[in-house]
Amino acid sequence: MAYVESLAAARRQTDTQWQERAATMSGDSSITLIADDGTDGSPISGLMRVVIKQPQDPSRALQAMLISVYVAPEHRGLGLADQLLDEACAIAGAELGAGVIELGVHEDNARAKAFYERHGFEYTGASRPYPQDKARLEIVMAAGFHPRVKPSKAKARARSSMI
Numbered sequence: 001m002a003y004v005e006s007l008a009a010a011r012r013q014t015d016t017q018w019q020e021r022a023a024t025m026s027g028d029s030s031i032t033l034i035a036d037d038g039t040d041g042s043p044i045s046g047l048m049r050v051v052i053k054q055p056q057d058p059s060r061a062l063q064a065m066l067i068s069v070y071v072a073p074e075h076r077g078l079g080l081a082d083q084l085l086d087e088a089c090a091i092a093g094a095e096l097g098a099g100v101i102e103l104g105v106h107e108d109n110a111r112a113k114a115f116y117e118r119h120g121f122e123y124t125g126a127s128r129p130y131p132q133d134k135a136r137l138e139i140v141m142a143a144g145f146h147p148r149v150k151p152s153k154a155k156a157r158a159r160s161s162m163i
């Protein structure tokens, strides 16, 4: 329930398709944070992505979406998720110029909801059917903050800081 894509569908992706996905993760309008042990080929311990939301609501500060949130089971409850989310929010403001971060979380994902609440995310009241099971809901949460730089200056810096 954590993701829109099923494990079976992800496993059907070819190596070329994974490489294409990885390439799209390095675009100007997104940030990808990966935690590993720093050695070549080490398994990923955590992942978070922030992408500029499309379309934008022009009456609000620039909106970004937090997606692909994952911390490996052996690293949960130990602070890695906190580090990644703090960094993701800071970089979204500084590099993308975002003033609001939104996310969608399955209504039954109690652990993730508690985690986001602790980090100041609030329920917006919006929800949509969860694509894998339309009888259940994906709930929208959001947190606002002040971007540190203007979006126009952010683009060039974002390119140099992609992981």
Ligand SMILES: CC(C)(COP(=O)(O)OP(=O)(O)OC[C@H]1O[C@@H](n2cnc3c(N)ncnc32)[C@H](O)[C@@H]1OP(=O)(O)O)[C@@H](O)C(=O)NCCC(=O)NCCS
Residues within 6 Å of the ligand: 002, 003, 069, 070, 071, 072, 075, 076, 077, 078, 079, 080, 081, 082, 104, 105, 106, 109, 110, 111, 112, 114, 115, 118
């Ligand atoms: C969501 C995720 C990144 C959070 O990281 P984490 O290290 O597990 O988070 P934390 O342990 O710091 O915080 C989780 C909170 O949920 C609580 N919790 C733990 N298990 C729980 C459960 N079964 N039910 C309800 N709350 C639970 C913890 O006590 C903690 O609450 P607290 O902040 O009040 O102490 C991680 O659990 C994960 O990768 N889950 C699988 C993928 C996923 O669900 N992604 C999110 C998609 S929206």
